[in-house]
Amino acid sequence: MKTNKQRTNKHTSELPVSAKSGDYQMRKILIIEDEQDTANVLKKSLDSSQYQTIVINHGEAGLKAYKDERPDLLILDLGLPDMDGVDICRTIRKGDDATPIFILTARTEEIDRVMGLELGADDYITKPFSIRELKARVDVFFRRWDASVSKNSFARSTITSDGEIIRGPLKIDPVRRRVNVKDQIINISRKEFDILHLLASSPGKVFSREMILEAIWGVEWDGFERMIDSHIKRIRSKLEKNSVHPEWIETIWGVGYRFNDNMDRYNFS
Numbered sequence: 001m002k003t004n005k006q007r008t009n010k011h012t013s014e015l016p017v018s019a020k021s022g023d024y025q026m027r028k029i030l031i032i033e034d035e036q037d038t039a040n041v042l043k044k045s046l047d048s049s050q051y052q053t054i055v056i057n058h059g060e061a062g063l064k065a066y067k068d069e070r071p072d073l074l075i076l077d078l079g080l081p082d083m084d085g086v087d088i089c090r091t092i093r094k095g096d097d098a099t100p101i102f103i104l105t106a107r108t109e110e111i112d113r114v115m116g117l118e119l120g121a122d123d124y125i126t127k128p129f130s131i132r133e134l135k136a137r138v139d140v141f142f143r144r145w146d147a148s149v150s151k152n153s154f155a156r157s158t159i160t161s162d163g164e165i166i167r168g169p170l171k172i173d174p175v176r177r178r179v180n181v182k183d184q185i186i187n188i189s190r191k192e193f194d195i196l197h198l199l200a201s202s203p204g205k206v207f208s209r210e211m212i213l214e215a216i217w218g219v220e221w222d223g224f225e226r227m228i229d230s231h232i233k234r235i236r237s238k239l240e241k242n243s244v245h246p247e248w249i250e251t252i253w254g255v256g257y258r259f260n261d262n263m264d265r266y267n268f269s
Contacts, residue, residue, distance in 0.1 A: 028052045030071035032062035059083035078105040093120040097189040204261030
C-alpha cells in the first residue's frame, strides 16, 4: 500500500497530509535489518501503532526500497551482510537531508556514535535495545515534528499565516522546511534547519548546547555538546556575510547561542 505524499522535492520533508484538515496519513517506516527476529519484532510493534512498515534484509535492496518507497522514517542497521550501513547513510544524505534516519547497531564506541550523528542520523540506538523504548522514540520524534510544523506563533518574529518566520531578508518556512535569504534558497541540511528554526522561534533566548541537543535529538547525549558547534559553524557559513562576526546567530561565551532579537543591528544591504 502506497500513500500519496506531498513533497516539494527530495530536499524537503513535508509530512503527508490526509484529506481531513490537520490530519496525517499513516507514516511509512522502512526497516533495513538483517536479523530477521529483530526485524519481525520491530515490524509487529510499529504496525500495532498504526505505522506502515517495510522490512528489507540487505543493503542494496534497502537502498532500492528507499528510492522506490520514499519512507517517512528509515530504521537502519549498520551491520548488514552485503554493505556497511554507514555507506547507506552516506549515500542517502548526499541527495536527501530530509528523511529521518534512526541507526541500530551493536557498535558502542563513542567514535561510531559521533560518526553516525555527523553523517546525519537523527538517533543512534545500540543493541541490545528495548523495543518499547525504540517505539517511544519514534512516537516522540513524530509528535515533535508535528508540533514544529503546526506551531503558528513565535516571540518577536514576523510570521505569515502558515507559520513562516520572517526576519528582514531571512525567511524560514517550517512547512516546506525551506530557508531563503534575499529570495535565494539556501541548501541546508535537516539538522541545520531544525537548529536554526529552534533558535529563530525564540529570538533573544539563550540556548545552551545541552538544550539544543535535547530539543533536536530528543535525548541527552553526554559528551556530544561540541557537535552543536560544528552545526552552528555550517549554518553561519551559509547565512552570514561574515561568519566571524555573525549577525543572525550570536555566541554567548560559556553558555551557548541565541538568535539576535535586535533588528536594528541587521545589515540588510
